[in-house]
Amino acid sequence: GAGVSQSPSNKVTEKGKDVELRCDPISGHTALYWYRQRLGQGLEFLIYFQGNSAPDKSGLPSDRFSAERTGESVSTLTIQRTQQEDSAVYLCASSSGGALSYEQYFGPGTRLTVT
């Protein structure tokens, strides 16, 4: 079946502009995660959605970052007033549950470049 998809695959934007990144999880997966991967570094947790529970936003680096999820489907990560340090690959993952044993399936990522 279809895996996690993300769009756009690449985004170049000017400093100060807003951007929206989209994630389509695997159908039926109740949990959805956003991570940021800076060049040469590991993944940095941003936000986690699980079913109808309040999202865990503890990883969002500033109030310029926000994310929404429509039911148990698509999610949008919004970065307002982008800065050069926001340049990174943004990865989305989904899993069939939120417990430790559920495997996370990752999308291909959106490469964001802020000029």
Next chain:
Amino acid sequence: GDSVTQMEGPVTLSEEAFLTINCTYTATGYPSLFWYVQYPGEGLQLLLKATKADDKGSNKGFEATYRKETTSFHLEKGSVQVSDSAVYFCALRGTNAGKSTFGDGTTLTVKP
């Protein structure tokens, strides 16, 4: 908070050599431990996992054993192939199951 420290790279080996990539962690409670692999031009994939102490995860000839006493989860393979060239990430999921903590990744290059 939780943290993962893995062996710095890059690592370059000849085909059929033995591979070890070290990974140690700090976490409260009893986390699950994972190795992910990112092949060139591809997304992150789960390679193997272990959910409790002394468990051994294995896949594609790779193995890692969850060692609580040394807080380690070292990745090993007895004989690497050129196709194993990739970036390998050690990760844990702790008491907050929504949040995975990743190491910085180790780039492996295998030469024929």
